[in-house]
Amino acid sequence: MDQILASGSLTLVTALLGAAFGMGLVAAIHGARRHPVEQPAGNRGRALPQRLPADWTKRRLTIALVASVAAGALTGWPVAAILTGVALLTLPGLLGPDRQAARRTERMEALATWTEMLRDTLSAAAGLEQAVLATADIAPAALKPELDRLAASIRSGRPLPAALRTLADDVDDPLADVVVSVLLMAAEQQARQLGSLLGELAESVREQVAMRQRIGAGRASIRTGVRVTVTVTIGLAIGLVIFNRSFLTPFDTLTGQAVLATAGALFAASFTWLNTLGRITEPLRLMTTTPPAAATAQEGTR
Incomplete structure (x- = not known):
């Protein structure tokens, strides 16, 4: 009886240590990502969660931690606890x-549609500012x-070029930067043939879509293949642990x-390699603005 209790205690301790090591390893990897050098003292606590992926919610982190402890307790393997936590997170x-790629594609389609709306409105002899206000409502x-904020900014009396630059920051997309650059050129330098240029831009955006x-x-086909492979592998591992634990005895050793x-x-x-096969490398943005902190510092030096 004492031997069983000792074995159970050792298994639990091993599981807890394995889970703690796994979560610490994941935190260390993401903590090593590049981040701003200077952080206000009051925002440091808020900046830490922002370094984690957006889909790593508190619920998922809690489930991963609990599952890691359960896997370590069930198998007595620290590595199993680590792999379980990492798998549930990734x-x-x-x-x-x-979803991110689908959202980007949807926004690109919307950008092409809005560009065409601007072209059609300008062809009716409307000014650029009036065209922007008219198309923002629909x-x-x-x-x-983003376009509602643009229209509200213009109606409040803000100059059109400044409002367009804010729109580029709000949308945060390289293709939107191209469209906004053309609109800025028209607003500041009275560019000719703006309608035809907007039409060509809309066609280019639709080609990229x-x-x-x-x-x-x-x-989609790659994801299906990976999904099948992962499901079969995890199902086989769980089945062996539950129904044929003796087959996995060699993994009880350090070598195992x-x-x-x-x-x-x-x-x-x-899996990482398969995920990168169809990944699209996003181009760099053409338009960037000075961060508020940097702008404040520049004003203070004047």
């Missing part, structure tokens, strides 16, 4: 739908909040844990 984003839903949709279709860690690292590397 696999949903890898295997689930690519803008596509994906860009409606079509390209992204083709890439998305190819990525090293082999398990190597296998987990290989799986992680292969």
Whole structure:
């Protein structure tokens, strides 16, 4: 009886240490990401959660921690606890739908539609500012909040060029920067043939949307293959742990844990590689503004 209790206590301690090590490793990796050098003292506590991926909610972190402890307690393997936590944090984003890419594509389509609306409104002999106000009220839903703020800014008396630069920051998209640059040129230098130029820009944006949709279709098949592989692998591992624990006895040793860690690292590397096959490298933005802190410092030196 004492031997059983000692074995259970050792298993629990091993599970807790493994889970703590795994979460510490993940935190260290994400903490090493590049971040602003200077942070106000009051915002340091708020900046730490912002370094984590957006889909790492408190609920997911809690589930990953609990599952890591459970996996370590069930198997007695620290590596199993680490792999469980890392898998629960990373696999949903890898295997689930690519919501970020879908949202980007939707915003690009909305940008093309708004550009065409501007072109058509300008062809009716309306001024640029009037065209912006008229189209903002009926803008596509994906860009409606940003364009509503643009219209409100113009109606409050703000100059059109400054309002357009704010729009570029709000949308935060390289293609939107191109459209805003053309509008700025028209607002500041009275560019000719603005309507035809906007039409060409809208056509270019739609071509990029079509390209992204083709890439998305190819990525869907890759994700399906990865999803099947992950499901079969995890199902087999859980089945062996529950129904044939003796088959996994070699993993109880230090060498076995090293082999398990190597296998987990290989799986992680292969899934990461598969995820990058269809990833689109986003171009750099053309328009950037000085951060508020930097602007304040510059004004103070004048």
